[in-house]
Amino acid sequence: MSGSRIVRWLPLCIVVLVGVLSIRLIGPSVPDEIDLLTGPEKSAFHEDGQRYKEYLEGRGVRVNLIETGGSLDNLRALAARDRTQAGFVEAGVETSLGSDESAEGLISLGSLYVEPLWLFVRSDLPIQGLEDLQGHRVVLGLEGSVAAGIAREVLDMSGVADDVTSDPFASLTVRAAADAIIAGDVDAVFTVGAPESEVLQSLLRSDTLKPVSFRRSAAYERRLPYLAAITLPEGTIDLGLNIPDTDLQQLAASVTKDANHSPGTTSVMACLSNVVFSCGLLARAVRKQGA
Numbered sequence: 001m002s003g004s005r006i007v008r009w010l011p012l013c014i015v016v017l018v019g020v021l022s023i024r025l026i027g028p029s030v031p032d033e034i035d036l037l038t039g040p041e042k043s044a045f046h047e048d049g050q051r052y053k054e055y056l057e058g059r060g061v062r063v064n065l066i067e068t069g070g071s072l073d074n075l076r077a078l079a080a081r082d083r084t085q086a087g088f089v090e091a092g093v094e095t096s097l098g099s100d101e102s103a104e105g106l107i108s109l110g111s112l113y114v115e116p117l118w119l120f121v122r123s124d125l126p127i128q129g130l131e132d133l134q135g136h137r138v139v140l141g142l143e144g145s146v147a148a149g150i151a152r153e154v155l156d157m158s159g160v161a162d163d164v165t166s167d168p169f170a171s172l173t174v175r176a177a178a179d180a181i182i183a184g185d186v187d188a189v190f191t192v193g194a195p196e197s198e199v200l201q202s203l204l205r206s207d208t209l210k211p212v213s214f215r216r217s218a219a220y221e222r223r224l225p226y227l228a229a230i231t232l233p234e235g236t237i238d239l240g241l242n243i244p245d246t247d248l249q250q251l252a253a254s255v256t257k258d259a260n261h262s263p264g265t266t267s268v269m270a271c272l273s274n275v276v277f278s279c280g281l282l283a284r285a286v287r288k289q290g291a
Helices: 003-009 020-029 044-057 071-080 146-157 174-182 198-204 217-223 265-272 281-289
Strands: 014-016 033-037 062-066 085-090 107-122 188-192 209-211 227-232 248-259 275-277
Touching (some): 033 071, 044 062, 107 174, 107 198, 188 198, 217 227
Parallel strands (some): 033 085
16 A cells, blocks of 8 residues: 555544434435535545545435635635535635625534645755745745635744745645646745645655744744644654654644535534544644644
């Protein structure tokens, strides 16, 4: 089994807490069909959605997986409340909503797991921390994404937000950003995601890149309460190849299941609450560190 396959379960696995009987006890109030907002193809959100789809369709609920740009798109669609929907949303994404937008009235079905903020830089550059990004070409994340929002905040707090070149790369998707830094077209990339995702695997296993540790993660956690400071121990991703080759101090955002108040949502909550993502190295790390 390849290392990338082994690590696919890292932040999460599905634990069925209640079986078919509990679904059937809900009776006719369970909707026949729901939309589940996920994320881009091959993202962790998209893969999570496939797991929920398999679980719910095995219990008589048709699930339409809808690929989106991620958390912000999901939050906006849920807020529209035009049909029974649920979706994956990262903590803190509401800060990216416009002044005329609101997430009021949405229901959180609970926290699933955490997704870290990653900073990858070219190995040939002397970048050891955020303060070293001055004068470099940096991809903050797709405009309006959680990664871009968090990256701007930590750079601003570090006093270097105005000293990096990022505007030309605001339209790059996660995949495009990964390709750009591997090709040497940019110097650094911020992204948020689970380490088992295909894009993160390509970045973590690249010989020309290195992940950067957030040395003052505890201080950022105090200033940004929707984030948790966690440690990814040396070798967690791949013990054989020792990836990462040192402990990484990271900032992580919680991923929640959210739903709207469309008819049938209460039943959807009951169905979805039967599936909980609760194991994996990152989940255990957060519990042990008291986050």
